[in-house]
Amino acid sequence: MKSTLIALVEDKPGVLNRVASLFRRRAFNIESLTVGHTEHSGISRMTIVVDSDRTDVQKVAQNLYKLVNVIRVEDVTEQPVVMRDLALIRVRANGSTRSEVMQIVDTFRARVVDVGLETLMVEVTGAEEKIDGLVDVLRPFGVMEMVRTGRVAMVRGTMNQ
Amino acid sequence: MRRTGAQIVWEMLEREGVEVVFGFPGGAIMHTYHPRQEYGIRHILVRHEQCAAHAADGYARASGRVGVAMVTSGPGATNLVTGIATAMMDSSPIVCITGQVPTAVIGSDAFQETDITGVTLPITKHNYLVTDVNDLAYVIHEAFYIARSGRPGPVLIDLPKDVQQAETDFVPPEEEVRLPGYRPVGPGGPEVVRQAADLINDAQRPVILAGHGVLMSGAMETLKTFVKKTETPVALTLLGKGGFPESHPLALGMMGMHGEAFVNQAIQEADLLLAFGMRFDDRVTGKLERYAPQARKVHVDLDAAELNKSVSVDVAILGDLRQVLEQLLPLVEPASHREWLEQIERWRGESQTRDIVNQSDNGHVVAPQVIHALWEATGGEAIVVTDVGQNQMWAAQYYHLDQPHPFITSGGLGTMGFGLPAAIGAQVARPDKEVWAVVGDGGFQMTVHELGTVIQEQLPQRIALFNNNCLGMVRQWQEFFYDRRYESTHLLNPDFVRLVEAYGIRGWRVTEPGDTQQAIAEARSHPGPAFIEFQIVQKGQDGNVYPMVPAGAALHEMIRRPTPAAEAREKQGG
Numbered sequence: 001m002k003s004t005l006i007a008l009v010e011d012k013p014g015v016l017n018r019v020a021s022l023f024r025r026r027a028f029n030i031e032s033l034t035v036g037h038t039e040h041s042g043i044s045r046m047t048i049v050v051d052s053d054r055t056d057v058q059k060v061a062q063n064l065y066k067l068v069n070v071i072r073v074e075d076v077t078e079q080p081v082v083m084r085d086l087a088l089i090r091v092r093a094n095g096s097t098r099s100e101v102m103q104i105v106d107t108f109r110a111r112v113v114d115v116g117l118e119t120l121m122v123e124v125t126g127a128e129e130k131i132d133g134l135v136d137v138l139r140p141f142g143v144m145e146m147v148r149t150g151r152v153a154m155v156r157g158t159m160n161q
Numbered sequence: 162m163r164r165t166g167a168q169i170v171w172e173m174l175e176r177e178g179v180e181v182v183f184g185f186p187g188g189a190i191m192h193t194y195h196p197r198q199e200y201g202i203r204h205i206l207v208r209h210e211q212c213a214a215h216a217a218d219g220y221a222r223a224s225g226r227v228g229v230a231m232v233t234s235g236p237g238a239t240n241l242v243t244g245i246a247t248a249m250m251d252s253s254p255i256v257c258i259t260g261q262v263p264t265a266v267i268g269s270d271a272f273q274e275t276d277i278t279g280v281t282l283p284i285t286k287h288n289y290l291v292t293d294v295n296d297l298a299y300v301i302h303e304a305f306y307i308a309r310s311g312r313p314g315p316v317l318i319d320l321p322k323d324v325q326q327a328e329t330d331f332v333p334p335e336e337e338v339r340l341p342g343y344r345p346v347g348p349g350g351p352e353v354v355r356q357a358a359d360l361i362n363d364a365q366r367p368v369i370l371a372g373h374g375v376l377m378s379g380a381m382e383t384l385k386t387f388v389k390k391t392e393t394p395v396a397l398t399l400l401g402k403g404g405f406p407e408s409h410p411l412a413l414g415m416m417g418m419h420g421e422a423f424v425n426q427a428i429q430e431a432d433l434l435l436a437f438g439m440r441f442d443d444r445v446t447g448k449l450e451r452y453a454p455q456a457r458k459v460h461v462d463l464d465a466a467e468l469n470k471s472v473s474v475d476v477a478i479l480g481d482l483r484q485v486l487e488q489l490l491p492l493v494e495p496a497s498h499r500e501w502l503e504q505i506e507r508w509r510g511e512s513q514t515r516d517i518v519n520q521s522d523n524g525h526v527v528a529p530q531v532i533h534a535l536w537e538a539t540g541g542e543a544i545v546v547t548d549v550g551q552n553q554m555w556a557a558q559y560y561h562l563d564q565p566h567p568f569i570t571s572g573g574l575g576t577m578g579f580g581l582p583a584a585i586g587a588q589v590a591r592p593d594k595e596v597w598a599v600v601g602d603g604g605f606q607m608t609v610h611e612l613g614t615v616i617q618e619q620l621p622q623r624i625a626l627f628n629n630n631c632l633g634m635v636r637q638w639q640e641f642f643y644d645r646r647y648e649s650t651h652l653l654n655p656d657f658v659r660l661v662e663a664y665g666i667r668g669w670r671v672t673e674p675g676d677t678q679q680a681i682a683e684a685r686s687h688p689g690p691a692f693i694e695f696q697i698v699q700k701g702q703d704g705n706v707y708p709m710v711p712a713g714a715a716l717h718e719m720i721r722r723p724t725p726a727a728e729a730r731e732k733q734g735g
Binding site: 018 | 283342464470
């Protein structure tokens, strides 16, 4: 099973390195880790996806707290959350397949963001399963390049502080 | 007030109450060394940077304050690594200040450049690379706070040369630190404390496992009160020695791989283990799957990551041990465990018949008897600092502590070479105390050059060396578990007495057991540093550390000291 942790950390040099080093040292298995700015300057937010069959999520949280620059860690796995992953996909699409690809893109509520002679670049946002689904359908046309951001997550409803 | 970065370092060390720095200068830290004499801080020049960290560690443990090491960049900094890792494993508060190449050339593989914050990331509690002189004062203040608060540990500050040289208006930092995420002490919580009290009140066969946390939280007196009220016997970890008087009627002694057999037996038969400020190290649990199978477990620690790490417990309490014990005391009922204590006494009696201290002179100098003699001569009041290996275990087994001061030893990392430099640190911290370094011939030679520091600083250091011409603990494993193939454990040693005398240290050599007391008495009354070499045998019941839990065995499955009858049988069988 995949578990999702949200960690708020001080935006200081080397913090990502400290987190990554911790995961390696304690032999934690991490599926994905994203990091970016938050509504507060000086605070970054990490979304960490852990394979909880192989790694004890509680231990990940406890060890994260040992890092001086980690402010707060929350396991949101059991909470109602909006989870999103973003992908950019370069797919082969020539004159004969282009319209078919574009129909598929439409069906997945994805967008074409760049058009080349033989290719289309598709941007898709959603839960990981949706993106996996789109990639599966596009693969027969030829997926030439893909980048995914990894999961970001936010709890639904009013924030309880 | 214009100050250079170098001056700010000393200014801040003074403000943090630092009286002594252990160090070794070099190119990238010279600028900081330069103004040292303008400040009231002593510098002790070690012979190798590793020993600056060990000495700072020994100083911290003996004084309860933060120890400080200062070295140059590159090899100076990398030489600290073993000392930092040692301090990390044993939660010892030290601050290491390393020189670094100028910020302009960081990353260019400049002369003596090493990414020491990268190297020490996993072995420090926290570290800093200071790139702006205006941050320096606050960083030093924060570093000391982090080192000593919560679960203490080593903190490293990397200081580029241009930051040491830069001038700024020095403004002392505010007292309060700005660490939004740092929670040095957990909340405890009445609910879990209540649950623990229920288990304690139900227990018939309880045992307290007292660790380093007892000393670190200053819980010695509270623990005594708790023990008296609940009549619970106390087993100690290696670093827990000193937290509870070993002469107390409810003191059992050391647990674990080389703990006393009856102590391990009691743990294995207990129905409740109260783990107070210890971390269930593999050296104290034996095989985890068979550890204390009947016992419910309560664990109190101030590091959340230690709770349920290797042993899952019934009640985990996150908090400062002394505070938690104070919360527990009114909730626990006065109890009597006569039957259980009598059972333990029967096991203890059986153990004592095998105790080598009670066995008669067979012509060999026997290390446990030497430690016993040292303990008697010093009235148990010396600060004992050990190296690692057999010497460490003998000292732990036979130097009983009644004083609430630590047994200074590398417990977690098991760092050979720790003994002498850590003893130097302890002696500097406590000039009023008799400090004995107990070392073996293997570890002693890893840091033997610190004899130079002893002489240069005129320290009244006492050193007891056990010389068996081999790496004794490894040899013991080879004898027990590796087909008696003594691979790479024999040592061709120098004449140690002549060696120490070359440094100007008075030395004695003991080869006959009858001479032990006399040599100890002479060494103790000698005004300067003193060294005694005890020549001991390698093998058999006089040379090995007993008892012993073999790796992978359950805690009670110990190899016991062969009794004379058993030895005679073995001899007949060839």
